[in-house]
Amino acid sequence: MTMKLDRRSFIKSAAATSAIATAASLFPGVSFANWKKLEGATGMISWQKAPCRFCGTGCGVLVGVSGDRAVAVKGDPNCSVNKGLCCVKGYHSVQALYGKDRLTKAKVRKNGEMVEVPIAEALDVIAAKMKETIDKHGKDSVAMYGSGQWTIPDGYVASKLFKGCIGTNNLEANARLCMASAVTGFMTSFGLDEPMGCYEDIEHANVFVTWGNNMAEMHPVLFSRMLAARKRKTNVEVIDFATRTTRTSQAADKTIIFKPQTDLAVANAICYEIIRNNWVNQDFVNKHVSFHKGLTNIGYGVEDHFKFKDKAEGISFEEFETFLKDYTPERVEKISGVSANDIRYLASVYGDPKKKVTSFWCMGMNQHTRGTWINNLVYNIHLLVGKISTPGNSPFSLTGQPSACGTVREVGTLTHKLPHGVVMKEGARKMAAEIWDVPLSNIDPKPTYHTVEMFRALDRGDIKFMWIQVTNPMVTMPKLKRYRDGALKEDRFVVVSDVYPTPTTDVADVILPAAMWVEQEGMFGNSERRTQHFDQIVPPPGEAMSDTWQLIEVARRLGYEKQFPWDEDEYIGKIWEEYRRFHDSPKHNMAPYKVLKARSGVQWPFVNGKETRWRFNSKHDPACTSGEDFHFYGKKDNRAWIWARPYEPAAESPDQEYNFWLNTGRVVEHWHTGSMTRRVPVLHNAVPSAYVEINPDDAADLGVVNGEMVKIISRRGEITMPASINGRGVPPRGMVFVPFFDESYLINEVTLDAFCPISKQPDYKKCAVRLEKA
Amino acid sequence: MPILGYIASPQSGAKQKLLQELNALQYCEAFPADNVDILILVTDTPDKETEEKLQVQLKGIKSLESLSMTFGYNDELHKGERNDNEA
Numbered sequence: 001m002t003m004k005l006d007r008r009s010f011i012k013s014a015a016a017t018s019a020i021a022t023a024a025s026l027f028p029g030v031s032f033a034n035w036k037k038l039e040g041a042t043g044m045i046s047w048q049k050a051p052c053r054f055c056g057t058g059c060g061v062l063v064g065v066s067g068d069r070a071v072a073v074k075g076d077p078n079c080s081v082n083k084g085l086c087c088v089k090g091y092h093s094v095q096a097l098y099g100k101d102r103l104t105k106a107k108v109r110k111n112g113e114m115v116e117v118p119i120a121e122a123l124d125v126i127a128a129k130m131k132e133t134i135d136k137h138g139k140d141s142v143a144m145y146g147s148g149q150w151t152i153p154d155g156y157v158a159s160k161l162f163k164g165c166i167g168t169n170n171l172e173a174n175a176r177l178c179m180a181s182a183v184t185g186f187m188t189s190f191g192l193d194e195p196m197g198c199y200e201d202i203e204h205a206n207v208f209v210t211w212g213n214n215m216a217e218m219h220p221v222l223f224s225r226m227l228a229a230r231k232r233k234t235n236v237e238v239i240d241f242a243t244r245t246t247r248t249s250q251a252a253d254k255t256i257i258f259k260p261q262t263d264l265a266v267a268n269a270i271c272y273e274i275i276r277n278n279w280v281n282q283d284f285v286n287k288h289v290s291f292h293k294g295l296t297n298i299g300y301g302v303e304d305h306f307k308f309k310d311k312a313e314g315i316s317f318e319e320f321e322t323f324l325k326d327y328t329p330e331r332v333e334k335i336s337g338v339s340a341n342d343i344r345y346l347a348s349v350y351g352d353p354k355k356k357v358t359s360f361w362c363m364g365m366n367q368h369t370r371g372t373w374i375n376n377l378v379y380n381i382h383l384l385v386g387k388i389s390t391p392g393n394s395p396f397s398l399t400g401q402p403s404a405c406g407t408v409r410e411v412g413t414l415t416h417k418l419p420h421g422v423v424m425k426e427g428a429r430k431m432a433a434e435i436w437d438v439p440l441s442n443i444d445p446k447p448t449y450h451t452v453e454m455f456r457a458l459d460r461g462d463i464k465f466m467w468i469q470v471t472n473p474m475v476t477m478p479k480l481k482r483y484r485d486g487a488l489k490e491d492r493f494v495v496v497s498d499v500y501p502t503p504t505t506d507v508a509d510v511i512l513p514a515a516m517w518v519e520q521e522g523m524f525g526n527s528e529r530r531t532q533h534f535d536q537i538v539p540p541p542g543e544a545m546s547d548t549w550q551l552i553e554v555a556r557r558l559g560y561e562k563q564f565p566w567d568e569d570e571y572i573g574k575i576w577e578e579y580r581r582f583h584d585s586p587k588h589n590m591a592p593y594k595v596l597k598a599r600s601g602v603q604w605p606f607v608n609g610k611e612t613r614w615r616f617n618s619k620h621d622p623a624c625t626s627g628e629d630f631h632f633y634g635k636k637d638n639r640a641w642i643w644a645r646p647y648e649p650a651a652e653s654p655d656q657e658y659n660f661w662l663n664t665g666r667v668v669e670h671w672h673t674g675s676m677t678r679r680v681p682v683l684h685n686a687v688p689s690a691y692v693e694i695n696p697d698d699a700a701d702l703g704v705v706n707g708e709m710v711k712i713i714s715r716r717g718e719i720t721m722p723a724s725i726n727g728r729g730v731p732p733r734g735m736v737f738v739p740f741f742d743e744s745y746l747i748n749e750v751t752l753d754a755f756c757p758i759s760k761q762p763d764y765k766k767c768a769v770r771l772e773k774a
Numbered sequence: 775m776p777i778l779g780y781i782a783s784p785q786s787g788a789k790q791k792l793l794q795e796l797n798a799l800q801y802c803e804a805f806p807a808d809n810v811d812i813l814i815l816v817t818d819t820p821d822k823e824t825e826e827k828l829q830v831q832l833k834g835i836k837s838l839e840s841l842s843m844t845f846g847y848n849d850e851l852h853k854g855e856r857n858d859n860e861a
Binding site for chain 1: 777778779780781803805806807808809810812814815816818842844845847
């Protein structure tokens with residue numbers, strides 16, 4: 001039964017959420033698990049489960065519905081991720097559905113003007129333009145760019161259409177910009193993607209090391225769980241290893257600041273100390289680890305058509321030990337600014353056999369021109385001491401988007417990937433061709449463009465048509481001006497599916513209004529291998545349509561009715577069961593549709609009705625078949641790989657002309673480019689605009705006080721914005737930090753499009769700028 | 775009349791007592807943080823006189839160290855208003 005929520009109850013609910021939001025800003029990590037959303041006062045509303053729309057934590061929420069409108073959110077106590085908690089964004093998430101400028105009608109550019117048209121007409125235009133472009137310029141002249149906010153069915157049908165039917169590998173997603181180094185880190189160290197552990201590690205660990213990861217703002221619910229564990233027990237500490245002080249630093253037991261890029265050197269120095277002190281878990285290493293080295297001086301990808309392929313070579317433990325001799329604590333102190341004592345301290349934490357250690361990281365390590373390497377190096381530390389794949393011992397790569405794992409990494413919406421395996425492997429192509437019912441010859445064995453190169457190809461004209469769904473690249477692409485100018489060129493055709501106007505819809509020739517989050521049925525996959533189903537809970541506005549159904553409509557117009565036969569009232573379940581066929585093995589089995597619908601998330605591998613919490617551990621993982629305590633079955637040698645990876649400098653470092661590091665990132669109130677959270681009044685009012693954090697001494701040298709305008713100039717462009725001095729984050733001297741959520745201050749006009757040559761993920765954390773008082 | 779949201783700080787060691795005392799007051803609903811010694815208080819009074827009386831009652835609570843207002847809404851000031859983010 002559902003009754004209407006009255007206006008007064010709604011305002012009381014807003015009063016409570018506002019107080020919670022303020023408390024969260026004053027007390028990082030504060031939680032209110034017992035908050036029942038003043039249920040006694042709000043009257044009866046119906047509640048339905050969903051994963052939160054925002055970050056990759058995957059908090060379960062209950063969406064309160066009155067009539068056909070979502071009116072409230074509370075944490076889902078049945079979801080093990082958050083156990084009833086939410087962060088400030090989660091509590092306000094349903095308000096993001098109801099911004100005044102929601103896109104509700106399709107628009108097509110006619111004689112230079114965007115004109116509202118029926119959505120069917122816009123879909124006709126898209127299909128006709130794709131056909132015409134392919135006929136004229138070939139299949140690789142059309143491209144699709146999606147996101148880690150795509151639902152799993154969205155990404156799956158995109159892959160089927162582009163890779164299986166059209167036959168182009170021009171399919172990428174914005175998770176390339178946030179998670180690609182995590183993927184290549186997993187693949188090179190373990191041969192399989194995604195964390196071996198789970199959030200339950202938080203309840204077991206004694207020490208948490210956050211590697212360049214401001215968890216208090218980026219993953220506040222997990223951070224709350226960490227702090228709650230610390231409060232509950234007497235032997236838990238949090239070490240914040242970072243390039244600037246943040247709210248995470250405020251709550252940590254110890255903060256260690258390192259110079260940008262030198263995490264590589266510090267990680268190697270930790271390994272050096274572990275070996276020097278005989279803290280190596282010899283039994284584990286002898287049974288489960290092999291040693292390797294790859295190519296060095298691998299470049300930065302700043303030039304078009306950059307190519308790199310790593311070459312692995314086996315080495316001995318002794319050769320690895322010799323390699324580490326360049327990384328004594330004293331030497332690394334000079335490179336990193338981290339004292340030799342602090343390096344020894346970090347090594348002692350990992351080396352102490354009595355301590356269970358969990359390392360968390362996200363963009364700090366992934367958005368890094370040696371992102372794959374630093375992922376490898378943190379695994380090296382855990383592997384040397386055997387602290388992995390057991391409760392509390394966990395190297396844990398967090399994600400930033402709700403389905404970066406579920407959609408992009410598992411479905412494989414990247415140029416080289418298929419839902420199972422890579423396009424280069426004939427077996428993977430055969431499996432896809434069979435399941436998709438397309439000729440094997442349709443699936444091209446050669447990857448085309450990763451994200452940066454795809455936008456370069458659009459600029460060059462190699463790509464003429466691009467369809468962008470659920471993301472905002474005209475805010476997020478590094479070295480933005482080049483890619484915006486490219487999208488606006490005369491003979492380029494850009495389709496954008498979104499829920500609000502953005503700088504990306506500004507460059508569109510067709511805009512499709514999309515259903516958002518619980519306005520459609522779908523699934524997300526979070527950071528801990530958890531697939532989370534949500535029903536359509538409220539109707540989408542106007543002619544807004546799910547991204548999946550938009551793709552199906554266009555696919556049918558292109559003649560692929562056979563591959564996209566589903567009815568609109570059951571297509572999500574059908575798509576899921578088709579997709580599951582790709583992962584039919586104990587290493588990756590996914591839960592059936594019925595199970596997903598019933599539960600607040602299910603972890604894969606889901607084998608014989610049971611979720612797998614710690615992979616590679618034979619007590620927990622049914623895919624382990626070696627008879628040993630651990631089995632790293634992802635690699636052909638059945639071992640995890642330790643890599644000798646050196647410290648190499650950033651693509652661009654401060655010099656006499658451009659004498660500051662520029663670091664970019666997020667704030668707790670806003671998610672991604674702010675296109676949703678800036679339309680939530682409480683969140684927008686909390687942080688209404690972006691700013692540049694400057695060290696107080698640098699600000700004094702510049703003659704700038706808080707709020708005064710500062711010009712940030714790089715070799716790519718410039719931007720003027722207000723200064724924040726001693727705000728929530730304080731960079732060290734010689735560094736500035738800018739959050740990227742605000743389209744009024746496009747910081748990516750300034751950033752550099754250098755990337756990790758292995759993962760192809762750009763580095764948003766390091767480039768050189770100079771400052772002027774504006 | 776006003777709906778107000780506050781962060782309430784208890785005197786040392788008096789969080790539970792403060793929670794009980796606040797929830798015992800008419801027009802008040804309070805709930806605690808799990809891991810920090812603070813509470814959230816939401817008040818909803820029908821008229822000016824009642825609001826003033828409630829303020830006096832709140833000031834008299836001994837277990838309460840401080841109240842910080844984070845949200846304020848007054849019917850009288852918002853008559854006829856409605857935006858897309860209200861039910």
